[in-house]
Amino acid sequence: MRLRALPDFSPLRIFFFTVALGGAAGVDFVASSMMGIAGTHIRGGVHASPEDFLWSMTSYAAMASVANLMLARIARHTSYRSFTVIGLIIAIVGSLLCALSETPFEFAIARGVQGLGAGGLFAASRIIMQLLATRDERGALYFGFNIGSQGLLAITPWLAAELVESAAWQMVFAIQVVLALVVLVLVLLTYPRRVPPPGGLWALDIDPMDWTVVILFSLGAMVLMHGLGDLRFYEFASSPAVALTPLLGFALIGAAFVRLRSESKLWLDPHALLGRRFLIGILFYAIYYFLNGLWNYLIPTLLQSGFGFGFQVTGAALTWASTVSLGAMMCFSLVAPRMFGRRRYIAFGYVLFSAALLMLSLRTMSGASMAAILPALLLQSLTVPFVMAQVAGMTFVDFDEDDFQDAYAFKNIVRQIATASGTGAASLWLQYGETVARTHLIERITPFDLGGVPPMPEMMRMATALQTQATLVASANLLSWLAVFCGCVAVIALLIRWRTTPVA
Template structure:
């Protein structure tokens, strides 16, 4: 007997023992539900922890902000490539092998990220992570209607959503604790146990579900075409914060090249009989409206998620661990809210007022952050973060329930595939937009503050002399005290500039949320 046949026999024996000797049918169904929830939670947890800890990770490998943008772009490229190819791979190898292999690749990428000592290693690791984790969300969600009877699907979806909102809640606090009590590498190591557990569950509990007919050729040329398009767009977005003023022509050329290739890819897919993306079946107006609302939600969510940790830790000078737990407060409110929504949603006949209220809550929370004084304490932030925690449940859950209702079960997988492409595009765009606007606004404010200080040299010199005298009274010599006083003045100007820039970003978020509320109000397709 060949090694492969021995391995197959052992695996079948183990799975058969678990399914017949230890687990009842109901218990096995529950294990499958938990496995799918774990699989989707892996990617959410890793991404939340990576973004929250980005400054410490980049400092650990001695990389600048451009490196962070490049690492994020690498993940997005790998992820979107796999989302496009997800259905072909699932049909070719079956969901059990595909999900287990994806989680294995994701785990290897995560381990390599923790072992990174340079930017090139981290970018490579993020690309591998994207390849492994890109289609976890799509695959896990589309398996629910495939694997469970209508009576069991509600329970499976509830566990699925609780997994997402649960890890979203604990992610920031876990990141902060791991860094504060260890090192930045622990952020990656902290994800590995969940990833390995989901991989084992996928291998043991998911059925082979092998198709009777093998799919056709892998269509590598369209896939590479799509990869080149999104790579060009990701490069344009990641370099925008650095080149928007210094090299605008080059930036515009790269962006236009990416857009042209992407439009060409979509045109090609539209006219293909066996496309990677079945666009023609997704022309349902309710679905297209839902995609627009998804884009709006992910844009607002990721913009706020990018700005708030910077604002709290660097502008308000709140310790990292406290910032992590502050972010977790909003996540816990979301988790409790999703439980309440699951229970009372059937009584809500109209979802549009709920979505409008959620967007107005985000606008109010962002406006409150924009009006915070420089010495705002933790007690001032907690109520706003708790209120903001309602945003996700009140917007994205109703949108999810309305978007796919017109597609039917046959086209649900295609619809969810395109929706997750939209998610990656929106999150990447939000990170790039936040980086460009925050960086440029901070630089502009720094120039203005420096100019104002130069116009009142007597006041600036008086402040410097006061600090210098105080430092000399503590034992410093004149040269050290003068240098330290100048450094403190520079740090104070930098902090003030970041505070003003962050407040402007929160005003932008508030304006976008109000615009989103008006958009939802004007929609007649979503009730």
């Protein structure tokens, strides 16, 4: 196909251009998802506790929030092409620093650099598509976009597992460096020199950035997420002061919005973000990305620490699941015009998610084979077009080009916070759940079960078996609760009204 905004582009160049758009977004997706998929190996490599590991995710999300806040201003001064190129270069530097990190503190700083570069790439890619293509042209562009974004997500788990097993945990970030370099070359070869949006957008007068808002929002995001994570380490009844940290995070973010509302010239316009449809859409986005971040951490941990599969088997299973997700998104891009704007599809997606969680929880037991587990993983992978794509189609339908940029930047800030919160919650929940399960399991062991004092090798074998069983119990409990939660979300999706006039 051809684009009216780019008459000189051949259909082949447009295809590779859309693949490059998706690849740029995929760099951000991979940077976030690999923290869950390879989290155990990374934690061991930098000697991080679960709480230390949480800092690496909150620092990424906080700096990604900064990138999204600066997105529109930088792009208007230069172009979205320049923003993407600069972001990819910074992301490459951040990935290299992650690979060179030796302590949790160094790793958290490196992840912040990576987030500053990669965190705004998805929003930039999606805004470019909005500016360049008319409504009837966008459907065809998603075909290449999905190949780039979902394709990177599909290949990375398998590739990382193969290389980590044969080398070291640093290969997780070496792969990200190589992928970002490939995407950078593709961007330089295929992107138009400047995206010319209608209405003389490039000629707008732009004031200096309000760094007070940047600091308030990014610091608030980081404090909020880390405070929520810390709640898992304490009993609220005995330590009510631990609630002050997340409350402080909310207060900082609120202060940022108060300042935005009082400014005469805004660079993230909150007035465009107060519509009923957008607020409901952001709520569903936050739920989905929280669950996605949680799933991406829980499943690799369960497969390796619970079921005892190696990293290579785990990586292959996750790649198969991501490939099915890619196929589902490709099919969805062909029928999207007939499916957009339907609450029942969102509800159906969460029913699938709930069924996958329940299926996996019932099969979470010692000795389970991959053949019994893989169907649940594949079922969950089918939820992406029904949930994420549908929410996207219903959230942004009312925005013009200018407001879309503000709305999508804010949506990606929410995505970063929700994803990091989900990954951190999964890490801390497993630690808490394993501790409780291990305590109950030990209480059930009597001296008669031990048959006296067993030799040291037998004690070590029993300790390993106890830890494995604790992981299985904690994971099964979490999966069961999440299945119930997704069922409730499905009901809410059917009942909630996205606008004053009901949508069928």
